[in-house]
Structure formats: structure tokens, C-alpha cells
Amino acid sequence: MPPTMTATEALVEELQDRPVVNDVVINVATVNGSGSQSANFILLRALFSMGIPVSGKNLFPSNIEGLPTWFTIRANEDGWLAQRARTDVVIAMNARTVAEDVAQVHPGGILIINEALKAHATRDDILTYVVPYGEIVKQVCEDTRLRKKIVNVIYTGVVARLLGIEMDAIDAAIDHQFGGKPKAIKMNRDAAQAGYDWAGENLEAQNRYRVQRSNKTDGKMIIEGNEATAIGMLFGGVTVAAWYPITPSSSVCEYLTGYMEKYRHDAETGKATYAIVQAEDEIASIGMVLGAGWAGARAFTATSGPGISLMSEMTGLSYFAEIPAVIVDVQRMGPSTGLPTRTCQGDIAKTYQLSHGDCKHVLLIPGNVGECYEFAMEALELAEQLQTMIFLMSDLDLGMNKWMADPFNPPSKPIGRGKVLDAKDLERLGGFQRYGDVDGDGIGYRTLPGTPNNKAAYFTRGTGHNAKAEYTEKAADWKTNMDRLSHKFETARKLVPASIVHETDAATVGVLAYGSSDDAVQEARHILQERHGVKTDYIRVRALPYPADVRAFIERHPVVYVVDQNRDAQMATILRGELFDLSGKIRSIRHYDGMPLDADTVVQQLLHQESR
Amino acid sequence: MPPTMTATEALVEELQDRPVVNDVVINVATVNGSGSQSANFILLRALFSMGIPVSGKNLFPSNIEGLPTWFTIRANEDGWLAQRARTDVVIAMNARTVAEDVAQVHPGGILIINEALKAHATRDDILTYVVPYGEIVKQVCEDTRLRKKIVNVIYTGVVARLLGIEMDAIDAAIDHQFGGKPKAIKMNRDAAQAGYDWAGENLEAQNRYRVQRSNKTDGKMIIEGNEATAIGMLFGGVTVAAWYPITPSSSVCEYLTGYMEKYRHDAETGKATYAIVQAEDEIASIGMVLGAGWAGARAFTATSGPGISLMSEMTGLSYFAEIPAVIVDVQRMGPSTGLPTRTCQGDIAKTYQLSHGDCKHVLLIPGNVGECYEFAMEALELAEQLQTMIFLMSDLDLGMNKWMADPFNPPSKPIGRGKVLDAKDLERLGGFQRYGDVDGDGIGYRTLPGTPNNKAAYFTRGTGHNAKAEYTEKAADWKTNMDRLSHKFETARKLVPASIVHETDAATVGVLAYGSSDDAVQEARHILQERHGVKTDYIRVRALPYPADVRAFIERHPVVYVVDQNRDAQMATILRGELFDLSGKIRSIRHYDGMPLDADTVVQQLLHQESR
């Protein structure tokens, strides 16, 4: 069910006598490796600095240079920043895709097209502006090699002129982008200005889409989820990270490396208070994390689908031998190698029970960049507290796109290291049982290798063990231990972040979503209410095992739509399987074409099912 | 809820004035690596050749020599051969475990204990026979090194005398066991006879448990599931097998190697018409299988839990690139390394959706050795027909224990190679679309590398592809392809073996089970009806995706108990998640201590839930 224009939207469209202000979707179609990325960021940040909420989503191919790339900027006064199918303004720079790019402009919208491609500018239901970038760039850039890159910045000036973006804002964005590189700043400013000036002189002004200064971004920031995750790890006191490059997760550890180099070297000796290892593969990276966790370090790895598969076996060891570990899964479209540069929530059901045999894992599922940061800290915390594997389930949309957010909250609680006994404790206690359940929460006490006490040692194994960590094959021992692990999972249920519940007066329809779907779902609720008179309540689940509030929410509603960004309705199926007495109420909304979720998809699938 | 004696059983127990005939559970407690295995097989086969149905279950440690091992023989005229908690006769040979072994004898039962351990023979509620094996063995075996092994055979004679096993049957069993080795046959016969004679002269006869000739094994055979699987592969025309040793799956490929060496060399050239590779690890073995499947060979691998985890990534490739492959999963107790020599059905939910991203796989689940054979053939068949990964879900109990069975049916249908186009087809058709859905069943046509036609080639990849197998990142292409794969899965649902349904007059309680649970469930139904007046209907599911008969069965019954040999109620959860409109009816019976399922566990959990 591809999102199409609703009747209401069409109506709005036709009333083009007054401009739509601060509500525009701009799509820039370029070629990757052409340096268009910085031009797009400049545009994004200029809008942001004018006080207009923005988001930026990069649709890039799984190659390095020469293939089509799109960057979509949505600016919206009311803060609706999710993916939106309708494109108001298209900047067409790519010969390969120009036909579809032109076709993409919403009726009544604006096309800004490179003169070289103007043969394709054949639509008369849109405003078309032809720009001779090739000529303009000659005037601002002597160096022919640099022209290829700088040419893109020109369109920022053109767009600025047409939409009303202030050149001050563009300049400020350029300064931010090239911080500390005066030469680059100058060149980019010149290029943008050239575009602006040229447009002023040569293009007819339009009155369809306008932007104007607002104050909706005061105090806000723009950040990618992966960078937020890295910051969370930094402030979570991570000491060991091991990783293997894979899109879209690589930047988590790359950002982290930068921060650690800056902030985590001993002032006196210059020595590192951490270790980051680029491992030879994913089995090694998760193995290193387990080794580090066993030895007492806060450790994590970041990966994506194929890495998750390779980490299966070690995940079972973490679960069963109860070794703290964290895996950040920045989900991409699978199965198999799939679409490495497209987003998906396809690993939810997989990670939840990753590895052979009976095991279930704790998943933290951030719904925005702030939670990427918070949950990164929390994942490290819970891993040590629960002595098990914690998955941080991000995705490509969240991880690699540009999100507006409030500044994060500084760490609010001290770093807890879980139930670790040191030499003194052991002296006092005279010993301990590694896998005993002293506190009734299913969590035993552990000691770290190197603890200077001859009662400290125990043997860690993935084979059957009793409370004293001794090898056993006895049926009763096995069952006791497995039941304790189930009990520990119930403890986890109480410790994970509560869901976020939005309840409305008199709503009967419930919506349940998770992760990066949040923006689109929020907008969908708005549309449902405003345009279709359908009131919805909304619960955003932020963890598995889902906390008790999920059952309560479903119980309170006659029907709950579960929004999954995957084909197999993974979350819906988990909930149906576990909350089986309520499963009659659970309906499914699925989205799985690799694009970030948009509100229309939710609206249409929901209305469709409601009308049945 | 460990199985304990029911009231009825206790009653039977007290009536010890007349013997229980052809209904006995014998447990032999020895040390592994001591050669007791052949003695146990002799006992088993002797009972079998007397026409009494038998099963033999080996409970062995995860080591090679010197640790406790138990072999349980159940002989039952009515053919109830599942694990049974109550032990009638214990043969105690192991000093390490003698205390628990003695305790294990059911009140009124029989203990046959080595003289060296007689200090432990302190119970007066059982019959105790002390046997001086050390002395007897001296009389039959000169070679002191051999005595350690041969001593075990002596107890076969002792048991024969006490229970009434005919020495002809013992001798025949010895002949079968040591087929073609006259020296070994003689020595073993002598040892058994010595035990028999000694017991005749020195032990008082008993009248509690007796066996006598019957005709219930006419035409039957005894075989292990793994050997049956190997035979299925042999007759399924497998040409490539790659494997990595892991208990309890190793013997699948080891048996197969033996058969292939015997039956699959070209008569003229002596060359092999197959290749079996012991790979360097599980990733390599499944990789080789995929490579072979891609090139057109019927190929499989056999593994267990840890191997399944390691094969995750490749499984996704098989699913998504649609490469035929078969994995035999002989399940052992997990998670992690777990209990390598204990049984479990812990991988059902895991394999069903193995690998990251959206994917679901076809599982064939044999419930007996005959189906191990049949489904091995069928797995090869379906893999090529459906062009995907097929899992054959056996387990340690089925795979490594001794099962009585009817002779298998010879292959009934010709080997089908699925939708493969050869050069002639291509000439006729002028081309093809690898991932098109010409027939409406979701299955495309493929060609094999080396096909001599310049329209034959296509490129196989785990990345996004369109119907022509070309690389694409387009949202619509991705979705179309994923939807076709879902559709193919529905085709699979129609092709997998139907469930076996046993329906009774007026039963309202349904039982759903799968795999090696069959014997215990059948017996449980019998007990439920005979002793508790509870009539049950029974559906044995033999595959996932479950065929349509599962829904129909559940619909027909107000309540259905799903029997899982795992902690997490994996099958029950799958059914609840997918047949969610029926999930209110689904209840769960779980067994997960590593022992094979027994009827009492099913009876008690079912009655307990019924009474609530």
C-alpha cells in the first residue's frame, strides 16, 4: 500500500494562492561521492538556525562513488519530522535519475534542475527553475578539480533565494560545517552566495513554499543516532570496545574512537583508559567483549544484521555463563546482505531469542537520538546489573540520519557495577556461590579474575553448572539453573525503561510502536485525529522483555495496532505469542521497503483495518 | 514436577504375588569407555529377538572414559517404549554412583550389584543379588587386559537367568553384535554363559519380573535415528555432504560415509559418485553445502545447537538467494555448549526464523526413526523444489538411542530436481527470469552453473535483486521480492508432510506434540484414558510451517495442550503467535531437564492444568 495523497492534502494543494510557510520537504538528487553531502547539511542547518524544526534523511547506495543518492530535508514548524512521501521541492542534479526525480515532484511543487538536464523538465503542473551550475561554478572556483565538489553548494544559495532562507543562516551553517578551516569556509560561502545572487537576478520569485524565522529550535541540537550512542558509551564509562566495520553501525565506534582519543587519556601519562579494537571479524569482536566483560570491564560492540548472525553463538555463552556484554545493533534491511544502506526493524525477533537452545535477551529500543545516548549508558549498566547480554536496537534511520533533539540529560546516577564481590567481601563472607540466588532476583554474585583472595575463583563455562559453578549434567541442576535464568529475565522486565504512554480522552484505538517509528506514528495520530476524527492512544515500547505497562495498555483497549518496520510483524508476533490471552486485540501494521516509516503508511493501514 | 509413582502404579506394585510379564525397565549403571555398551546392546537385542518390543536409551557423560553412564532398556509387550521414570531392575556396576543407583530401584524391584559394591546393598524393600564379577571373569578370560571389557557381558547372563531371557536369544544377539568376528563371539558367548550358569547355581530365582517369548517384534528392526537419517540421505541421492563433528550429530555423517564407501562408488572406475567433506568449522560446512546446492548438487550438513548458531548467516543467504540446502539439526540441550549428551527440542523456534532480518524456514520434524529416513529424503527433495534451506529437526534421543521400528518403505517417488532449466529449455524459452513467479507458487526457475547456453547465466547475491537477478535497491523491488518469498513459504506449507491425527470418540482435550515426544505422548494418552478417564485427541505436527490441519485441529478442540521439550514453550509460542485467534485454547506442557520425555510428565502436567 504505497502512501498516496489523501483528499485533504490534495485540497491544501489546490489553494496555492497563499504560500505554505515553514512546511516543506526538499529532496536533493545527486551522485554519491560528489560532495553533495556537505551542501545538504548546510541547507539543513541553515533552516535549523532559522528556528525551523528540520530532519535530514540520506538515501545512499551501497557503493562509494558515482551512484544515485538522495537527501531529503523536511522542515516543519510544528515539528513533524518523519519521512513524508510527498516531495515539495526537488533539486535534480543527477542525469541517471532525473526522469524519476522530476516525476517525484508533487503537483504544484518546485523543480530546481541543472541546465544540463533541462530536457527532462517537461512538466507543466509544477514550477521549474533551470540553473546553469556549470557556468556559475566557473565564476567562483578556479581549481577545476574542486569544481565537482563545490558545484553542489551553489544550489544551497539558489534554494535559499527561492524559499527565503536567510544568507546569514547559510553562512553560519557553512561555518559550522567547516569549523576551523577558513579557506573551505570562504570557498563555500562564495559558492552559496553566487547561487543566491544568480537566482536573484535570473529566477522569478515563487510564492508556494516559503520559510521564515521562527523559534522552534531554541536550545535544540542536530545529531545522528550513532554519534549519540557513542556519547552514551563515553559517559557510560565504557572501557573496552571491539568492532568490525559494517554499515550502518561503523560510525558508532568511529565516533567513539574520536571521543576517546580526546577525552579518555590519562592527563599525566597520556595513556589510554580504554581499549578500542577493530577486530578481524564479528565473532572475534563479540568474543573480545565477552572476555572483557568476564574480566570486569564495561564492554560493547556495534554491528548490524550479518554481524548479529555471526554473534549468535557467543550470545548464548553470555546468556548462559552470565557474562555482561552489550551489542549495539544498528539494523539495516535484511535478510542476508540485503540492502546495507536501507533501514529496517528486522532483527527484533531474532535478537530477542538469539542463539540456539532456550534463551531470551534484553533489548533496549531507543525511539530517538536522546534515547540512543541514554540507552547506551543504560545498556552498559544493565549488562553488569543483570550479568547478561543487552542489545541496543537502533536502526539505520535513527543511527545515520540527522535528527533534531533537545540536549541530552547529563548522567544522573553513578555508574553501578552490579553484584561484584571483592577480596574484602570474600573475607567477610568466607566464600560465595557464583550462580546462587541469594537475593531472590535470579542474579548471583560474581568475582573478577585477579581478585586477591583464594575464595574468589570460579570456573566460567557454557556447559551445565550448579550454583557453585561446578560442572554438572544432573537433570535437576540443569532445570534449577534454567528456571533461575527465567526468573532473572522477570527481574529484567522490572528494570528496563518503562514504555511511554500517550493517552487521549475517549480514544478506543490503541497504537503500539517502537524505535524509529515514533515520529511517523506521532504524526499519524495527529492526522488520524485531525483529518479522520479517529482518536488514538499510543504506547511506545522501549524494551523487551516489555514491561508490565504493555499488558495494561492492551488490556485497556479493545484493539491495539502494533507498528513493525519489518515484513513478519515481529513485535506483533512476540506480543501475540506471549500475551496470548490478549492476542485477539492485536492487529498489525507493517512497513518494509527500506524507506523510513512515514505517517501515511500508518494512517492508511490503520484506517483500512478499522473499516473492515 | 518430577514424575512420581501414581496411585495405580503403587497398587500394581503391591500385588507382587504374580509376576509382571514382559513389562520391565532395566537400568545398567556403568562407567563409560568400559565396553558396557556392547553388553547393553546384547541384552536389548536378546529381548527383541524373543519378540518383546524394546527400546534402549543411553545416558552418557560428555567425556570419553571413566565417568558414569546409564543404559536403560525398556521391554514392553504392548509396545510402550518411551522413557519411564520407574526402574524395575538396576544393574549396579559403578562405584561412583552406586548409592544413587541403589536408591533408584523401585520398591519391590530388583538390584543386581557387583560384589565389590555390596556394602551399598542395604535396602530391604527390594530383591538384591550380589554377583562376584571379578571371580567369574577370571574363569572365562585369560587376558587380564580384556577382562575389564568382558566383565560387563557377564551381567547379560545373570539378567537372562533372573528374568527368563533365553540364552539362544543372548547368543544370537552376540552374533549380531560381533558379526563376522568369531573370536569375539566366542569370548562373549562364554562370558554370558558363565554369568548365566553362575546365577543358576548361586542365585535364588525371583518371580517379580519375567520375560517370555512373544511375537510383537516380527519383521521389526532396531536402529538409531542418525543411522536412519544417513540411509535417507543415501537413498535421497545426496551427492555432497560437508560436516563438522559435534555430538550428537556426528554419527549422521559417519554412518553416511560408511554407506557411501560401500554403495556409491562407480563399479568400473571405482570413483566416488559423491563427496563428503569434514570441514574446518560449521561456517565452512554450510558454505560448502550452499556452494554445492548452487552448483546443482543435492547437499546437506548435520550439526547441533552451536553449529546452528554458526550457520545463521549462511542460512539467511540460502533463504534470500534461494539456494537449496539441508541442515540436519540433531538437537542437544542448550543454550551454549550446554549438555552435549542430553536431549532437547530447544532449537525449534530458533531455526524457524534463523538469521537476521525477515526470514522463515521450513522444518521437517521426524517423530520416529522411520521418519528420520523419510524426511531426510524429503528434505533433499523439498530443498530443490522450494529452492531454500530445509531443516531436519531430530534430537539426541531420536538420533543416538536405539529404536524399534518397522522396516522403512523403499523410496516411492523418483528424485525430483525442482525447477531447473537446462540448455534445451533455454533455447526453447529464449531466456528466463531467475526470481520471477511464473507459476504463481512463488518459486522461480533456476539454471546451474556450466549450463551451455549463453542465456543461462545469472548472478546470485544476498543483496537486493529484481526478478532478473539484477542488483537493485528500489523500495518496490525489495518489497515485491520479499512478498514473493512469503508466498513461497505458503507454498511450502502445502508441500510439507501432513500432521498425524489420532482422534477418539468424544474427546474434548487435544494434545499437540512433535518429534521424539511421540512415544511418551501416546503412552500418556493411554494412561490418561485408562487410569484417569480422560480422553484425548492427538495431533503430531511434522513440519513448520505447520500445515492447515493444525488450525483445523485446534479449532475442533476447546483446549489443546502443546508438548514442548524445552523451557520456553517454543512450539506453543509459535502457534500462539501465528494462530492468534485460537491462542486462548493453547496450553503448554514443558519438559526440559535433558532426559527424554516420559508419559508421566505429560499426564501430570495435563491433569494439573485440567483441574485448575
Next chain:
Amino acid sequence: MTEAVLDKPKGQNRIGLLLSDYKGAESTLCAGCGHDAITSSIIKACHELGIEPTGVAKLSGIGCSSKTPNYFLNQAHGINAVHGRMSAIATGSSLANRTLTNIGVSGDGDTASIGLGNFLHMVRRNIRMTYIVENNGCYGLTKGQFSATADKGSLKKGGKEINQNEPVDICALAIQMGCRFVARSFSGDTNQVRNLIKAAMNHNGTAVLDIVSPCVTFNNHEGSTKSVTYARLHEDPLHEVDFIPHFDPITVNYDAGTYTKVEMHDGSLITLKKLAHDYDPSDMDRAMALLHEAAGNGHFYTGLIYCRPDSVPFGEQKNIVDVPLATLPESVTRPSRAVFNQLMASFK
């Protein structure tokens, strides 16, 4: 010399095909990427050898390099495995069909990082294939991180991070695992690469070609030993490689003083014209010492490092029938009813 085979009408080779018949899809790699040059060499080598394209299996892992099988021999079946596991896929497919000509293309990350163990075991088994590593010292496709063959001491692009590990020497490891055809080359030395590929394709076992193939986007900076400039300036060919296929014997007199000849199992000939070095590629210890010396002083020797044509490929070791296992008829793959009955009887 071998250009002789091109002396056919209109650029047709011995089976009547044109160079264009060996092409593949358009490359999507960066302009100037070394991998594209190797692709061209593969195309030319196959054309010159008169290989039947439909009889070729193209195999690869994941990476920029691993994409390239899509860019040559459109008429041959190809497969992208998962990252680092082409070795296993190739082993399986080569067993399933021994008649296929196998060309594998991998990257340094694919082969020497994640794939190292499986690669070495494949080499040990000696499956019959040409295994090309397009070695750029980095992970191209994931944007330039160090791979296992990255130079020691190299700096991360835009970061302080320094690679501290010695590069993995794919050639030395292959030799150590028993490989009997090991060569090193440079993508820009198209003549040498083409001739090495032709020779490799006629080797009766695994032929490993470790070809420096610059990543112009991420590892082409000064100081990189895998940059275009470095490779150009430092390449030191051990000899001039030429290949004379068995079907095209040329009766030139090769003077033993200036040429080393290696006779392949099928009668083809590799001729190595001596240059500054007097190098004998049949001496394993010499080969290892050369590689160690090169590793020690950053020397970039290219050519046929080690070659022993007396090689028994895996399929022969396994004594498999010559026809493809893949298409054996049921009459061969399913034992008779008599065997079935005999088997069943044995369990009674």
C-alpha cells in the same frame, strides 16, 4: 607471444568469441579503482585463453572487490557469498561440478581478516580455482578502515588512530598452507596480471594471486604502500611472465640462461624471463625468505613467487567421478532396491 591466439578474424579467439563476449555489467566502482583494471585483465585473459564463458563459475565474498565478478563474463554464473566465505562456497561448488573453471575474486578484508581461517583451509584442500585477492590494504566498501593487510604505522583517515600490526602476508600464508601457485602483482601492471591469470587458470589446484589494487578513494595517500604511486614506483618484477597455452604451442627457443620455464600439468608453459633477479619459483624456502625480506624492508616484488605444478586438486584427492555430481542421474545416485532390502535386513 600468446597474442598469437588473437590472430583470428575480427578479434575472434579460438572458440570464435570476441573480447566483448567476455564483458560483464557496467562497473559501479570509483573511477580509477584498481579493481576495474584487474577486471579488464580477467576479461582479456579469458578471451585470449578462449575460455568458454558458460563453463566458468565466478565466485566472491563481499566488498568492492567482491562486486567485480558482476563486471566480467556476463555469460558465466556468478555468486556473491557472504563476507569472507567465498572459500567455502567455492569448495562446495567445485565438488558439485568438477568441470567448471573457477574464478574467485576477493578483497584483503574478505580474505585476510574475516575470511582468513576458511581461506587457509581452502588453500590446504587445494580446490581447483584461480583465487584473486584485490589487495588495497583497507576495507573499501565500508569506507576505508584498516584491513589485515594495512601498512603498519598507517594513520586512520582523519583520525589519530595508528595501525600497529604487521600486515598479513597472504602469499606467505598460502605457501605455508601448501599452495602450489602463488603470485603477487600490481593491478596497474596489466600485462603481468593478465599472464599470471592465464597461468593460474591452467594450474591444477588453488592458485593464489595477491594483487595490489589501489583504493583510490580511501588508501591512495602518500605513505600508503598500496597507493597507485607507490606501487608504480616500487614495483620490482622478479621476472617477465608469459604464458603459452597447451593448445597453442610456440616453438621458440627459450634460452635457459635468460628464461625459466614452468611446465603445467596440461602441457601449457609459463615462461619467466629473467630480469635483475635470478629467481627460482620452485624453491619454497627461497620463496619464504624472499617474502620475509620484502616484508622487512617494504620491497614490492611481483611475479610468480612460488610454483609447483605437480598438484593434486581436492576433487582428485577425493577420487570423484569426472562428470558433475550435480547432474548425476537417479540411477547412479540412488542405490538399488536390492541394496535397500539388504540394508533393512541388517537391522533385523
Next chain:
Amino acid sequence: MTEAVLDKPKGQNRIGLLLSDYKGAESTLCAGCGHDAITSSIIKACHELGIEPTGVAKLSGIGCSSKTPNYFLNQAHGINAVHGRMSAIATGSSLANRTLTNIGVSGDGDTASIGLGNFLHMVRRNIRMTYIVENNGCYGLTKGQFSATADKGSLKKGGKEINQNEPVDICALAIQMGCRFVARSFSGDTNQVRNLIKAAMNHNGTAVLDIVSPCVTFNNHEGSTKSVTYARLHEDPLHEVDFIPHFDPITVNYDAGTYTKVEMHDGSLITLKKLAHDYDPSDMDRAMALLHEAAGNGHFYTGLIYCRPDSVPFGEQKNIVDVPLATLPESVTRPSRAVFNQLMASFK
């Protein structure tokens, strides 16, 4: 010589511990298994060195050999990883706590089959640990299948199947990957094993000990080069190994004509008394040639094959603080509020 350290009251070593303080749980291996002999040697070596047991980390994979860490040093933490991945676990734990003394025990299957790639990368990183391969040429725990070090031509127990592959040479591969302490020994040569372990434990990096350790149950038959008898009869020590710890300097005069001395980074000394061979373990090409010769003719050399004490372990390469990362306080691991604010500001 080093027995000197035992001259303490009642068998106490320099930290006052008895041999029994270094014992572990009772072995469950087969009677006569080579692995048990190595366990004893480890116990003795640790006792003689006066190692603090609680400061040791015992690491292993899965297999009979990998069970053995449970059988020594009860007071040390130990871990069974998954099969073949001890290398990764050890890398992680050694980074988390650089003060631990790491003893790893693995099998030939664990290290050279499934674990090969990860093992070699660990070696390349040079983490500080003693890595013992208890090499029996088979998979003991899964009942005797061929491993990657099985003899070529060996017959499957009770089957026709013949192993066709050359055994993997763990020592040669380790050297090729840059390992600077590589030894080969025989479990039955308890004296040599003990001294090699002591030396290895003082090596400042990865020390690889490839110890032939017969599987008496599955690979002890005639013709096996890993049988007790074969190893006994064919062992050819390159030298007599002795180890003099830095804390116990003995002022004996070592005549350079009869002894080779290797000085370790901590001042300890390995003395190699010359026997029939005049072998210099610091020469890499010589070591490789020796291994190749041995592989070619089935020669069983034992001793210190290759040793270069100037080794920079991974933790040092990474410039990590000396105290354990594991227990760094929050004040060190969590940057200040000022840094936090600064960071937040940078995104505005």
C-alpha cells in the same frame, strides 16, 4: 638448576605456597591422556615460578584439552569459551586487565581447525599470554575424527576414509604471523615442557607452545606420529631447555660453545644447552626452514623453535594504562560535566 626455588621449607615456593596449592579439580580425562601430563607440568611450572594463583586467568576453548584449565590452579579464575574462540576471549580479558597472567590451553581442533583465523589474528596482535596447544592430531572429545593436524594418509578409525591433507603446522603459521616465542614439545618430555612453560610465562607477548599430547583413546595407534610410542622414539630435542627466573639469578658460567642464552625482557634467562644440533632460535628463516624440513620428512624436533624477546604486547601497543581497565573508578571513566556541556554545545 631452577629446582633451587624449591629449596624452601616444606616444599614452599618463594611466595610460601605448596605444589598442592596449584592443583585443580580431579581430571576426567582418559587414563594416560597426554593432556594430564601437561596439566602436571603447568602446575609445577607455576609452583616453581612462585606465581600468585589468584593473579592468573585460565582460558580455553572446547575439547578434552580445553577442559584441563579446570584441573590446575583452583584458585585462579578460568573460562571455557566456545569452540575455537579462546583467542578472542583472551584478547578481551587481557585488555580489561593487563595485570593478569594468562594461560590458555587449546586443542589442535580448537586452534587449527575452527579457530585458525581468530588464533592467527590473536597471534598477530601479540597479546600477552602463554598459549598451549595440546596437539593430538584428532578431535578427542568428539571421538577421534581427524583434526587439521592429523597426519596425511592416516586412516579413519574403523573406516576406509583416508586423510588427504598435509597437517597444519601451528608453529610455522605462528611465526609467519609475527609470533616471537614459538616452541614445540612432547607432553611426555615433562622436563622440557615445564621449562618451556616457565619461559613462555615470562615472555612479553604471545608465546605459542605446540605440544604433541597423545590421545591414547583415539590416535595412539601404530603409524600415528602423535602416538606415545612414536613421540617417545622420535623426539629429537634441538637443545636442553632451562629457565632461570629474574628473581633467582644463578651465577653459573654458561659457556657459549655449549649454551645459547636468551635474555627475556624482565631479565629472566632461557638457557639452551646444545645437543646434536647447533640451532639458533632467533633466526626466523632458519626456523621456517627447520619446520619445513621436519614437515617434509616427519622429523619431530622439539624445543624453542623461535624466540625474539623484544616483543611489544598488544596492551602496550595500545598504550593502555597499567592498572586494570576493569576496575577504573567512575572519576576516570566518565568525563566531567564540563566535557558533557562542551559536547552538547557542539551540536547546537
